[in-house]
Amino acid sequence: MPPFDFAPIRLTLELAAITTALLLLVCIPFAWWLSRAPARIRLPLHALVSMPLVLPPSVLGFYLLLAFSPAYGPGRFLKDHFDVSLAFSFPGLVIGSLLFSLPFMMNPLVAGFDALPKSLAEASYVLGKSRWQTLLRVSLPNLKPALLSGTVLAFAHTMGEFGVVLMIGGKIPGVTKVASIAIFDEVESLRFASAHYYALILFVLSFAILITLFAVNRNRFKPF
Amino acid sequence: MIRLSLRKKLHSARGDMDLDVDMDIAAGEFVSLFGPSGAGKTTVLRMLAGLAKPDSGRIEVSGETWYDSAAGIDLPPQRRRAGLVFQDYALFPNMTVRGNLEFALKDTRAKSRVDEILEATHLGQLAARRPDTLSGGQKQRVALARALVSDPGILLLDEPLSALDPEMRLRLQDEIASMQKRFGLATLLVSHDLGEIFRLSARVRCLEEGKIGRQGPPGQVFGGGRLSNKIRLSGVVLEIKTADVLRVLSILIANEVVRVTALPRDIEGIGVGDKVFLAAKAFNPMVFKAEAGGDRVVLQAGGSDPKD
Numbered sequence: 083m084p085p086f087d088f089a090p091i092r093l094t095l096e097l098a099a100i101t102t103a104l105l106l107l108v109c110i111p112f113a114w115w116l117s118r119a120p121a122r123i124r125l126p127l128h129a130l131v132s133m134p135l136v137l138p139p140s141v142l143g144f145y146l147l148l149a150f151s152p153a154y155g156p157g158r159f160l161k162d163h164f165d166v167s168l169a170f171s172f173p174g175l176v177i178g179s180l181l182f183s184l185p186f187m188m189n190p191l192v193a194g195f196d197a198l199p200k201s202l203a204e205a206s207y208v209l210g211k212s213r214w215q216t217l218l219r220v221s222l223p224n225l226k227p228a229l230l231s232g233t234v235l236a237f238a239h240t241m242g243e244f245g246v247v248l249m250i251g252g253k254i255p256g257v258t259k260v261a262s263i264a265i266f267d268e269v270e271s272l273r274f275a276s277a278h279y280y281a282l283i284l285f286v287l288s289f290a291i292l293i294t295l296f297a298v299n300r301n302r303f304k305p306f
Numbered sequence: 307m308i309r310l311s312l313r314k315k316l317h318s319a320r321g322d323m324d325l326d327v328d329m330d331i332a333a334g335e336f337v338s339l340f341g342p343s344g345a346g347k348t349t350v351l352r353m354l355a356g357l358a359k360p361d362s363g364r365i366e367v368s369g370e371t372w373y374d375s376a377a378g379i380d381l382p383p384q385r386r387r388a389g390l391v392f393q394d395y396a397l398f399p400n401m402t403v404r405g406n407l408e409f410a411l412k413d414t415r416a417k418s419r420v421d422e423i424l425e426a427t428h429l430g431q432l433a434a435r436r437p438d439t440l441s442g443g444q445k446q447r448v449a450l451a452r453a454l455v456s457d458p459g460i461l462l463l464d465e466p467l468s469a470l471d472p473e474m475r476l477r478l479q480d481e482i483a484s485m486q487k488r489f490g491l492a493t494l495l496v497s498h499d500l501g502e503i504f505r506l507s508a509r510v511r512c513l514e515e516g517k518i519g520r521q522g523p524p525g526q527v528f529g530g531g532r533l534s535n536k537i538r539l540s541g542v543v544l545e546i547k548t549a550d551v552l553r554v555l556s557i558l559i560a561n562e563v564v565r566v567t568a569l570p571r572d573i574e575g576i577g578v579g580d581k582v583f584l585a586a587k588a589f590n591p592m593v594f595k596a597e598a599g600g601d602r603v604v605l606q607a608g609g610s611d612p613k614d
Contacts, residue, residue: 199394199396201392201394201396202396202398204357204383204392205390205392205396205398206398206409207356207357207382207383207384208355208357208383208389208390208456209409209410209452209456210384210385210410210412210456211384219409220398220400223400224398224399224400
C-alpha cells in the first residue's frame with residue numbers, strides 16, 4: 083500500500099460538518115423570513131442566493147480571494163483590526179463553502195416553508211404562542227423532510243467542492259488540502275493508487291448519503 | 307357583550323369593495339354572518355382574531371378593547387383570547403390530538419381542562435392519534451375542542467362544516483350547539499349554509515358586498531316571517547322550464563330535487579340559483595322515518611307546524 087494520508091479526508095468531513103451546521107443556523111431564520119417576504123424583495127434575494135448554482139466556482143473563488151487579500155478593503159480591515167488573514171486558511175475555506183453551498187440549504191427550506199399551510203402558524207398565534215414558539219413547536223417539526231434534504235445536500239456538496247477551495251485555500255496539508263484537492267494533487271504527481279483511495283472513499287460516502295436521503299424521504303414526503 | 311365596528315378596503319377578484327360592519331353580540335349569544343363567498347365574511351373573523359388589520363374601527367370584547375384605531379390600540383392575536391376554528395381546521399400534524407389541545411392551554415398546569423374537553427367532545431379514545439389519521443368530522447371536532455381549551459372570550463367559526471357530508475354536518479351542528487351552550491360562549495358563525503344557520507343561531511346578519519343588510523332571527527330574515535304557511539322548506543332553484551302557460555321549477559331541497567308548477571307572475575324575479583322557500587298551506591303531511599330495508603310510517607302529523 084502506498085503512503086496514505088487520512089488528513090485530507092478528515093479535513094473534508096470537518097469542513098462539511100462545520101459548514102452544514104452554520105448553514106442550518108443561518109438558513110432557518112433566513113428561509114422563514116424569505117418565504118413570507120413580499121415578491122419584490124423575495125425574487126431578487128432568491129436569485130442572489132441561488133447564484134452559486136450557476137456561477138463557475140472559480141469566479142466565486144477569485145472574488146473571495148480578492149476580498150480576503152490584505153491589499154483590498156475587507157481583507158485590510160480584518161488584518162488591521164483583528165490581525166486575521168482569511169486567504170489560504172481553514173476559516174477562509176468555511177466562508178467560501180458557506181457561500182457556495184448556500185442554495186443547497188436555502189432552496190429546500192424555502193420550499194418547505196412555502197408548502198406549510200399559512201393557517202398552521204396563524205392558529206398558533208391565535209392560541210397565544212409567540213413567533214419564536216411557533217417556529218420551534220409548529221413550523222420546524224413539520225419541516226423535517228426539508229431540513230433533512232437541506233442538511234444532506236449541503237453536506238454532500240461541500241464534500242465535493244473543488245474550484246472555490248483551490249482558489250482561496252490552495253493545498254496546504256492539514257489546513258486547506260481537502261480530499262478533492264488531494265485527488266488532483268496525487269494525479270498530478272502520477273500517484274494513481276492513492277488518488278484511487280481518495281476517490282473511492284468520496285464515492286462511497288456520497289452514495290451512502292444519497293441512499294440515506296432517499297430512504298428517509300420515501301417515508302416522509304407525504305402531504306398532510 | 308361584544309361590540310365591533312370595522313371598516314376596511316378589500317381588493318377582491320371582482321374589484322375593490324368597502325367592508326363596513328357594525329354589530330354586537332350579547333354574552334352567550336350565537337350569531338351568524340350569512341352571505342355569498344367574497345362578501346367579506348372571513349375577513350371579519352380574521353380582523354376579530356387579529357390576523358387582519360382593519361383600516362379603522364373598534365373591537366370590544368367583554369369590556370376589553372382589542373382594537374381601537376382612534377386610541378391606537380391593536381392587540382396582537384396572542385393577547386386577544388379569540389377561539390378561531392379555521393375552515394381547513396389547521397391542526398398541527400406533528401402533535402397528537404391531546405398534544406393539539408395541550409398546545410392551546412395558557413396555563414400548562416391546567417391539564418384537567420384538556421381531559422374535561424376531550425370527554426365533552428367524545429374525543430377521549432382518539433387522544434393519542436395524529437390528525438392525518440382522523441376523518442373530516444373527527445378533525446372538525448378536534449379543531450372545536452382546541453378552540454374551547456384556550457378559554458376564549460368569543461368563539462369564531464369559519465364555515466366549520468363546509469367540507470363534511472350532510473349526515474356528519476347534522477351531527478356536528480348538534481355538537482357545536484351543545485358545546486356553545488355548555489360553555490356559554492358568545493359565538494360568531496360565518497356560513498353560507500342556510501340549514502346550518504337555522505339550526506344553530508338565534509340571530510343572523512346578512513353581509514352583502516361588504517355591508518350588513520337584513521338582520522334578525524333566521525326565520526324572519528329569510529323571508530318566512532310574513533307567510534302564514536303550515537310547512538316551509540328552503541331550497542335552491544336549479545331550473546325553470548316553460549310548460550304552456552305555466553312554469554315548472556326544479557328546486558333542490560337538501561339532497562332532493564322537487565318539481566313544482568307556478569304561474570309566471572308568481573315567480574317574477576326568481577331565477578336559477580336563487581334561494582327560495584317552498585311553502586304549502588292546509589294539507590296533512592305524512593312523516594316517515596328513513597330506515598334501511600324500507601320506509602316505515604311513524605307519525606301522521608296533524609297538519610300543524612310544530613314551531614307554532
